[in-house]
Amino acid sequence: MEPKVVPKKRVFVKKEWKVTNTIPTLKEKCLRYVADKVMDGMYVNLPEVLPVVLINHIFQLIHMPKSNLVEKSFFEIVKQFQFNEVVVDYVNLKMGFPELVYSKHITKLTLLELECARVEPAAKTALAMGEKGRAVTLNLDFVLKRFLNPNSCRDLSGLSISGHDVIFRPHWVTNMLQMLPSLTVLDLNGCYFTNQDLLTLCQSNLSLESLSIGRTEVTNLKGLGLQKKLKILALEELRFENPEDVADLFLLSSLEVLDVSANYVYRESVLSTTAELLTQCNSKLPALKFLDCSFNSVHFETIDKLVVQFPNLEQLSVIDTDLAEIADLGERYKPRRFLTTADLPSCIHSLMFYTSSSTRSKIILVEILELLNSKIKGQKKETIRRLATSLAAILRNRRLAYEVHLLTVYCIQIIAKHQPTLNKLFLSDRKNLVDAICIAMKVDDWPKKESKPLRTPSEIVVQGIALFSSTKILKRTNLHQKVFNLMTRTLEWLEDQTSVIKYKCLVFIANHTNFISTPESVPKQLPLRMAIMSYLKEKTNMESAEYRIILNLLKSSLRIDARAYGLHEVQKELLKTLFAKAYLYEQESRLFELTFEVIAMVWPQLSSASKRRMFTPQYLQHVEHFLKSYTEQVCMATTRFLLEIFVCDYFHLREYNRINLIHHQSEIWRIIKEHGLQQRARMQDIFTHIGYFSRNYFLKGWSMWFHEQIVEGINYG
Incomplete structure (x- = not known):
């Protein structure tokens, strides 16, 4: 039985540590359906009948980060929903979103990608944008007061400001502690956070349960041991040089999840990692269940010491390490499980664990792509199904990097193109994949700059279209x-x-x-x-x-x-283009015939004036050129088009003089003679029409004579 390493509730850290079951539950499917109906303007009274917990889930499905939603409908939804978890991104800053959020009772707040924001003048005191590539200076007090009312500040339990390279104003920690007394989850990954800031934070009255300070300036964990209730700690990409730097870590008796990934430092020209520093401390973490040592140089000797030092350890992540390709690693350290990329089942298990981490999931997807290219045959049905549902979960996570979604689509392509493998998926699996791909391809959400795509994900669109058009993944999905x-x-x-x-x-x-x-x-x-x-x-x-x-x-x-193509200018442009194409494909009779069929469909929609301007001597020469062709299909297609002109009583136009009539008379007769009178009945009706309606006596006589020739079948020489 797979051990559970974290609580079921969502936590505001860079990665969701829970090993989630990515197969959509009935509740998840219902929530997606309801979210779509809410966006369509239905279920107006929804907030009155659903609890806040479900409203939060629906609101997260509607309010995707970095999405340019229709402003009017979005504001109506926000006014109705009594949500208490909210993600604030650069799109929201340009809307009247802060005022609406301020009116709600918020308990969890995420500030997402504010470095991309163009802040309104009223908020310039909150965010100071430097030159391109420089960090963001954040006045956290101003931002919190802008989005959170006093009750929300008092009850806020989760705050995430990760991923910004943010520099805070002086004394920000003290001010935050005074403003947010109930904070239990804090994510500062990538922010400018120092050893002194950490000490001030830990000496406060806060009772943190989750803390993420990866990619910060912290080099010493002094004071961390004061947070006795801490259960989740993320320290990725930090540099600790001595065992004393991590000594306070062993005072956390409740710690269950620890991330020391990508933690390495050179000491006296020797590569060392935080995992090795932990083994040098003669202390234990009795409650530790999960340890992330990925992106490090980890050897068997280190693992041997860690499993002794942490007796209740249930899972270790060694992705992108020297041990990542060892398939029987779990057998050696039973009953502990390892997150590796040794084979496809191992990759799937690891991917399910890291569905919200771009760095980890990208590494795993590269391995999956290689395995699918080389070993897709013979994979078990359950393995393929688990892989499909994991890939769908990756595509549904809008916070992952674009490259991760692209790799995911590549993996789905390989599955879909290999028919025996595709047949192993149930219909529900394929529906889930198609729906997830459509979400990843959703062009409405492409980031825009001055009404033009800032970063057009064209490759995902291309691969998605190729997937739908060249495989049977859509079969019976409706x-x-x-x-x-x-x-x-x-x-x-x-x-x-x-x-x-x-x-x-x-x-x-x-x-x-x-x-x-x-x-x-x-x-x-x-x-x-x-x-x-x-x-x-x-x-x-x-x-x-x-x-x-x-x-x-x-x-x-x-x-x-x-x-x-109602506009006359558009119609004329279309006809001009089609005539040019007719010259190019004159030798391919079927294409030529098809071209003139389309021309004949567009021509009657032109006004008389447009026809007069359109059919210049140049276009008459085109028609005569095609009439003189010795290919039967070209001649017949041109004739049909010419007769369409006659039906429109084009002979009233002055440009169509006697010389043109003589030319066309001889060419039409040649067609009748050489092609077995195939158009005789049609032409008979046309010339009867001309003779009856035309006011020109010459045209009347000419058409009546031509009519007689057709009826009698006499060869005209």
């Missing part, structure tokens, strides 16, 4: 409409130079044209049409298969709405 909407939304956001992504989106849409006409897709048809139009103009040399896909997609959109 999520095609969701993916289709994502593709059309992607087209709307993409810039002109991203033609590769645009084409992949168009290919997927072309293979699922049945979704174009659904009511849900109607608002997305305009960006789709504009994407087709721009792609035709951008790509001067398209492959035949590529051009056929675009033409068929264009036909589908025109069938749904013949006036799809």
